[in-house]
Amino acid sequence: MSDANLLLAVSAMLFTLGLVGVVVRRNLLVMLMFLELMLNGVLLSLAVFTFLLGAEAGAVLMFLVFVVAAAEIAIAVPIVLLLVRAGRTLDPGSYAGLKG
Amino acid sequence: MTIETVFLSIFSLGALAGAVAMFFLRHPMRVALALIGTMISLAAIYAQLGLHVIAVFQVLIYVGAVMVFMIYAIMLLDVRDRSFTERFSPMLVAGLAGLLLLVGVLIDGLLRGEPLVAPVVREDVFSVGTFAIAFMDEFWVYFALAAVLLLVAEIAASAVIDIRRRGEDLAAARREKRDE
Numbered sequence: 001m002s003d004a005n006l007l008l009a010v011s012a013m014l015f016t017l018g019l020v021g022v023v024v025r026r027n028l029l030v031m032l033m034f035l036e037l038m039l040n041g042v043l044l045s046l047a048v049f050t051f052l053l054g055a056e057a058g059a060v061l062m063f064l065v066f067v068v069a070a071a072e073i074a075i076a077v078p079i080v081l082l083l084v085r086a087g088r089t090l091d092p093g094s095y096a097g098l099k100g
Numbered sequence: 101m102t103i104e105t106v107f108l109s110i111f112s113l114g115a116l117a118g119a120v121a122m123f124f125l126r127h128p129m130r131v132a133l134a135l136i137g138t139m140i141s142l143a144a145i146y147a148q149l150g151l152h153v154i155a156v157f158q159v160l161i162y163v164g165a166v167m168v169f170m171i172y173a174i175m176l177l178d179v180r181d182r183s184f185t186e187r188f189s190p191m192l193v194a195g196l197a198g199l200l201l202l203v204g205v206l207i208d209g210l211l212r213g214e215p216l217v218a219p220v221v222r223e224d225v226f227s228v229g230t231f232a233i234a235f236m237d238e239f240w241v242y243f244a245l246a247a248v249l250l251l252v253a254e255i256a257a258s259a260v261i262d263i264r265r266r267g268e269d270l271a272a273a274r275r276e277k278r279d280e
Contacts, residue, residue, distance in 0.1 A: 059151065
């Protein structure tokens with residue numbers, strides 16, 4: 001198993017752990033952190049392929065994904081704050097009545 | 101086994117240990133600290149691969165901006181409700197079964213494939229200087245797009261806060277009317 005295969009396996013495990021964490025945990029903020037973990041798993045695989053191909057465009061794409069992650073969290077956290085102000089709980093089950 | 105492989109294995113174990121710890125820790129602040137450990141381990145992996153510019157971004161943007169923002173939110177919302185006393189949702193068993201299945205399939209796919217070997221690449225291709233020149237020379241449109249995206253996110257976050265303020269003003273006006 002080469003170094004790249006090892007890192008791709010780690011990337012797959014991080015993504016899977018993040019996905020399962022979003023499903024099984026019961027706290028909105030913790031679920032957001034597991035979403036970030038999934039994104040980190042995907043970024044690791046992107047970094048491995050950038051390294052293998054020696055492509056600068058891959059590094060630029062990673063920078064853009066970092067910016068998207070920052071923008072995502074800048075919007076997601078105020079929405080969670082808004083929800084908690086209204087419902088006084090971080091349990092997503094309490095917001096099952098929301099219908100858009 | 102080379103020294104690079106040993107370091108990559110150590111940092112990979114660190115990243116996975118942080119991710120597993122996130123599952124079992126109860127308080128969101130401890131979960132955030134475990135995630136920061138995972139992110140720093142990933143930055144070390146990027147540096148080990150020679151992707152120095154990505155390692156710098158990982159620490160600056162993820163640990164320095166995203167996680168600090170998350171920690172502010174955790175400090176603001178210290179809610180001790182059911183989400184704190186009961187860590188897991190009723191989907192726990194199904195989620196763990198899915199975890200084992202997915203990890204098994206993904207790792208089996210990787211082990212069956214041919215080992216991936218890196219070609220010889222110019223050493224300074226991912227240094228900060230080379231990246232900065234290429235970024236502003238060839239990819240400047242994407243840089244401008246990233247700036248626009250951040251501006252849109254800032255406006256959206258302000259709009260969300262404004263909705264909350266207006267909602268609170270409306271609720272206060274209703275309470276005053278009811279009291280009269």
